[in-house]
Amino acid sequence: MRPLAITGVGLVSPLGIGFSDFRDALNRYDVLGDKLFVRESGVLAPDKLPDPLAAEVSSFDPTPFLGSKGLRNHDRLTLFLLVAAKQALQDAGLKENGEHKVYSPSRIGLCSATAYGSLDAINELVTVAELEDPRFVNPNRFPNTVINSAAGYVSIWEDLRAPNVTVVDGNCGSLDVLLSAETHLSHGRADAFVVGGGEVLSDPLYLGFRKLGILAEGNRTFRPGTPEGHGMRIGEGAGYFCVEREEDAKKRDADRYGLVIGYGNAFEPPESDAVIVHASQKSIERAIQAALLDAGVSASTIDGVVGSLNGVPMFDRAELAALSALLGDGVPVIAPKSLYGETFGSGGALAMACALSWLSGKSVGPMVRGTMRDKPRTLLVVAVGFYGNVSATVITA
Amino acid sequence: MTRVFVTGMGVVSSLGLGREAFWKGIVEGRSGFSSIEGFDTATLGRSIAGEVKGFHARDFLTHTERKRMGRCSAFSLAAARMAVEDAGIKPEHLAGDRTSVIIGTTMGEADVIAELEDAWIRRGADAVNIARIPLYGSTLLPIHLARAFGARGLVQTLPAACAAGNYAIAFAADLIRAGRADVVITGASELLQKHQFQGFVRLGAVAPERCQPFDKNRKGIIIGEGSGVLVLESEAHAVRRGATALAEIGGSGLACDAHHITRPHPEGEGSLTAMREAIARSGITPDQVDFINAHGTGTHANDKIEAYVVKELFGDRQIPVSSLKSMIGHCMGAASALEAVACVMTVQTGVYPPTMSYETPDPECALNVVSNTAVTGKADVVLNNSLAFGGYDAVVAFAKPGVLPPPPAASAAA
Numbered sequence: 065m066r067p068l069a070i071t072g073v074g075l076v077s078p079l080g081i082g083f084s085d086f087r088d089a090l091n092r093y094d095v096l097g098d099k100l101f102v103r104e105s106g107v108l109a110p111d112k113l114p115d116p117l118a119a120e121v122s123s124f125d126p127t128p129f130l131g132s133k134g135l136r137n138h139d140r141l142t143l144f145l146l147v148a149a150k151q152a153l154q155d156a157g158l159k160e161n162g163e164h165k166v167y168s169p170s171r172i173g174l175c176s177a178t179a180y181g182s183l184d185a186i187n188e189l190v191t192v193a194e195l196e197d198p199r200f201v202n203p204n205r206f207p208n209t210v211i212n213s214a215a216g217y218v219s220i221w222e223d224l225r226a227p228n229v230t231v232v233d234g235n236c237g238s239l240d241v242l243l244s245a246e247t248h249l250s251h252g253r254a255d256a257f258v259v260g261g262g263e264v265l266s267d268p269l270y271l272g273f274r275k276l277g278i279l280a281e282g283n284r285t286f287r288p289g290t291p292e293g294h295g296m297r298i299g300e301g302a303g304y305f306c307v308e309r310e311e312d313a314k315k316r317d318a319d320r321y322g323l324v325i326g327y328g329n330a331f332e333p334p335e336s337d338a339v340i341v342h343a344s345q346k347s348i349e350r351a352i353q354a355a356l357l358d359a360g361v362s363a364s365t366i367d368g369v370v371g372s373l374n375g376v377p378m379f380d381r382a383e384l385a386a387l388s389a390l391l392g393d394g395v396p397v398i399a400p401k402s403l404y405g406e407t408f409g410s411g412g413a414l415a416m417a418c419a420l421s422w423l424s425g426k427s428v429g430p431m432v433r434g435t436m437r438d439k440p441r442t443l444l445v446v447a448v449g450f451y452g453n454v455s456a457t458v459i460t461a
Numbered sequence: 462m463t464r465v466f467v468t469g470m471g472v473v474s475s476l477g478l479g480r481e482a483f484w485k486g487i488v489e490g491r492s493g494f495s496s497i498e499g500f501d502t503a504t505l506g507r508s509i510a511g512e513v514k515g516f517h518a519r520d521f522l523t524h525t526e527r528k529r530m531g532r533c534s535a536f537s538l539a540a541a542r543m544a545v546e547d548a549g550i551k552p553e554h555l556a557g558d559r560t561s562v563i564i565g566t567t568m569g570e571a572d573v574i575a576e577l578e579d580a581w582i583r584r585g586a587d588a589v590n591i592a593r594i595p596l597y598g599s600t601l602l603p604i605h606l607a608r609a610f611g612a613r614g615l616v617q618t619l620p621a622a623c624a625a626g627n628y629a630i631a632f633a634a635d636l637i638r639a640g641r642a643d644v645v646i647t648g649a650s651e652l653l654q655k656h657q658f659q660g661f662v663r664l665g666a667v668a669p670e671r672c673q674p675f676d677k678n679r680k681g682i683i684i685g686e687g688s689g690v691l692v693l694e695s696e697a698h699a700v701r702r703g704a705t706a707l708a709e710i711g712g713s714g715l716a717c718d719a720h721h722i723t724r725p726h727p728e729g730e731g732s733l734t735a736m737r738e739a740i741a742r743s744g745i746t747p748d749q750v751d752f753i754n755a756h757g758t759g760t761h762a763n764d765k766i767e768a769y770v771v772k773e774l775f776g777d778r779q780i781p782v783s784s785l786k787s788m789i790g791h792c793m794g795a796a797s798a799l800e801a802v803a804c805v806m807t808v809q810t811g812v813y814p815p816t817m818s819y820e821t822p823d824p825e826c827a828l829n830v831v832s833n834t835a836v837t838g839k840a841d842v843v844l845n846n847s848l849a850f851g852g853y854d855a856v857v858a859f860a861k862p863g864v865l866p867p868p869p870a871a872s873a874a875a
């Protein structure tokens with residue numbers, strides 16, 4: 065791929081709002097442990113759900129970033145994305161005091177991922193329509209049930225008029241957006257993209273995974289990527305990055321957090337035709353190999369891996385086996401989801417943020433294997449979906 | 462960059478199954494509208510839709526496939542099987558990592574989540590059927606297709622609302638041009654679902670009985686459902702296997718209004734950009750476009766703005782324009798995919814489909830509307846317009862193979 069320079073970061077996560085808070089929290093990962101998973105949720109309804117436990121963005125207040133006007137009908141995902149986008153654009157210097165400074169609005173696009181983006185809005189709509197009356201459905205909130213609604217609002221708030229793309233690819237979407245952006249940039253459809261993704265906690269999301277039986281027991285320590293892994297915990301968050309062509313970023317002398325040099329994806333079906341959710345070591349290996357090939361680097365150049373490890377044994381085993389087969393066991397692998405859980409459509413974006421932090425030498429998060437290297441230059445980020453879909457990226461400093 | 466061809470198409474629609482039945486209904490100006498049978502509309506004041514009534518999943522899907530997917534996925538898999546058969550493409554040409562699946566939608570498996578939600582809010586968590594939970598998630602739409610055809614490349618859903626079909630087709634073509642795939646199975650799927658219908662009624666967007674695009678007395682949309690799926694191939698791949706190219710995918714234009722979540726930009730800024738880009742990226746000028754398959758929803762705002770944009774771009778030239786939504790309704794995410802199928806058929810046959818129920822010209826929509834009867838004409842290049850929720854604008858050009866100049870190199874495409 066043509067390298068993409070990451071010139072701005074915006075984050076809303078259980079680790080904090082903004083990249084600085086995120087990195088500081090990563091620095092304290094050993095102290096944090098699994099303390100970010102709470103039962104006293106401000107989002108989930110304990111009276112409706114069995115044993116709710118999740119990592120949430122506590123006391124989230126968008127008003128310092130967005131002001132207080134025009135927020136009433138936005139759902140939580142939209143607010144997350146609006147805050148992350150504003151941070152990323154300002155951080156990149158593409159906007160200043162709300163004004164575009166580098167590119168015209170028609171040359172900046174958005175590629176935004178989510179997996180279950182409108183679930184809480186759908187829940188709200190169905191509850192009103194079924195328990196009250198369809199005529200009471202709030203027309204101002206109905207748009208939130210449409211999956212691309214949140215990304216549409218970002219374009220409106222930030223005046224981004226180049227292609228606006230919402231991507232759904234389960235846990236892989238917020239790495240796939242890098243391919244979308246690179247494709248659109250290569251075809252000259254824009255000069256910069258805001259890329260990333262978001263996911264929010266909601267009662268139906270939690271209930272669905274709880275009933276499927278893949279959530280970790282709340283009274284046991286949560287250790288993704290280790291033999292003690294016994295299930296997943298879930299979280300929420302949003303991460304956006306401003307990406308530009310490498311030469312464009314250089315030309316304007318922009319500071320860059322990293323360079324995306326390779327992307328790969330793969331899909332493998334399950335052995336049984338009846339199965340939907342499954343783990344595929346082969347698919348993970350293929351996606352990583354494709355990313356390395358795309359980057360034009362060999363496996364030996366990878367200094368570390370930000371894993372997708374979420375605590376579900378079959379997925380963690382497949383991922384670690386794939387990493388062993390391709391990179392050996394000495395390469396350090398971190399499992400940041402042990403801090404904030406599986407965040408689905410934003411998982412890749414938060415993992416990218418961990419990788420950028422690692423490249424800056426600031427913090428790495430919980431390591432599950434390997435030996436840490438000084439001054440890592442090239443990192444691999446992996447996102448493993450629930451259906452045999454996998455994406456991977458290679459980034460350098 | 463390589464040329465990209467459409468080599469097969471499949472359709473699930475309220476006018477019939479398969480591209481021939483669909484096209485026959487379109488050319489005859491038949492209505493796909495009927496009273497909704499899928500859910501109760503008694504209190505809503507609206508009861509008509511373009512509901513697909515002749516579809517039986519068992520005719521296209523195995524028992525196991527039917528158990529593991531909802532109606533939206535079933536639509537797209539059925540349409541995809543028709544498209545693959547239409548393309549005459551052998552399984553060995555589809556199997557492997559050079560085949561991708563890109564599918565658009567607005568709400569995906571909306572019936573599955575409604576069923577789960579309904580059980581939960583009425584009867585509690587224990588009543589939620591565990592076996593149905595994994596069926597939810599728009600991620601699954603392309604996954605089901607990839608599994609059916611042995612595709613091992615990128616699987617991705619593009620939920621671009623009413624422009625989803627065009628978004629998927631445009632990105633699929635770009636992937637092939639970028640050398641990241643040889644074949645992409647692409648298109649979009651959408652189903653008519655109770656809560657979605659209720660929401661659009663509450664928005665005041667739904668017409669009582671008819672959809673009348675560009676008519677002075679138009680009263681809004683009629684909601685439809687269905688799926689349109691196309692097989693796209695690189696020129697080299699199509700030539701290698703001796704495929705018949707139905708049409709070439711020309712340039713595409715993607716833009717965002719960044720104005721309002723449901724209303725188009727008052728001067729159609731994004732729509733104009735998207736149309737201009739689709740034409741420029743095809744390597745042609747507006748005078749070489751023969752026909753426009755309009756978004757034409759039948760709402761006051763859309764049709765007025767779309768007409769304004771067409772006039773801006775084509776000036777005094779009375780380019781023929783038509784909207785299928787007068788017959789099949791607004792199929793949301795699937796709309797521009799079904800309309801893409803019709804565009805290819807127009808390129809194939811030289812027939813411009815009619816806009817039905819067009820009775821009273823609107824001075825605000827002073828277009829050359831193909832009214833109530835199909836007509837024939839030159840169809841070397843046609844445009845497929847879409848203006849969507851979220852301010853998404855997407856336009857794709859379809860052309861007779863060999864008409865367009867060779868596409869430029871990627872680096873020169875800007």
